[in-house]
Amino acid sequence: MISLTVTALVFGVVFLAELPDKTALAGLVLGTRYRASYVFAGVAAAFLLHVVLAVAAGSVLTLLPQQIVHALTGVLFLGGAAVLLMKKDEDDEEIRKPEDQSFWKVSGAGFMLILVAEFGDLTQIMTANLAARYDDPLSVGLGAVLALWAVAGLGIVGGKALMKRVPLRLITKVAALLMLGLGVWSLWEAVAG
Numbered sequence: 001m002i003s004l005t006v007t008a009l010v011f012g013v014v015f016l017a018e019l020p021d022k023t024a025l026a027g028l029v030l031g032t033r034y035r036a037s038y039v040f041a042g043v044a045a046a047f048l049l050h051v052v053l054a055v056a057a058g059s060v061l062t063l064l065p066q067q068i069v070h071a072l073t074g075v076l077f078l079g080g081a082a083v084l085l086m087k088k089d090e091d092d093e094e095i096r097k098p099e100d101q102s103f104w105k106v107s108g109a110g111f112m113l114i115l116v117a118e119f120g121d122l123t124q125i126m127t128a129n130l131a132a133r134y135d136d137p138l139s140v141g142l143g144a145v146l147a148l149w150a151v152a153g154l155g156i157v158g159g160k161a162l163m164k165r166v167p168l169r170l171i172t173k174v175a176a177l178l179m180l181g182l183g184v185w186s187l188w189e190a191v192a193g
Contacts, residue, residue, distance in 0.1 A: 010143025058131025
């Protein structure tokens, strides 16, 4: 059974954390050069793979005693908040252009870019933490993959307009505050439990 509450919470946290990430900018660049549906297919497949790996890792953590899981996820969330708060603005990275515009070349370029850029990324670690915290792999996985797909879609189709209206620094600060809150809450549960 999927919990809409957990799915919505995970969606919100991952969405806000991923918006200021290099992936949204890479999606924007790819989306301006190539057919959006081709780019999205590759990016979406790579994100799905990342979420499956993160949820599996988080599910393994649920085998530990609950207090240790809360303490570990609390520390990791606080670390994630610190990373977001100390992060410098990222420039658009130069992306190698596929030689042709075929579906396989474009989606393959998007897949490989995200696969490499996101491995061990903050949102992947955060997804593993959330999977451990809530012990609900389906809800966490669904929330995370939908958030990542939404950010990719925004980056590919309308990222430029969003970034002009909402300052990147504000998005980063909101994501950091959410992670800080989750970290403090998890540590409190570890101590109180």
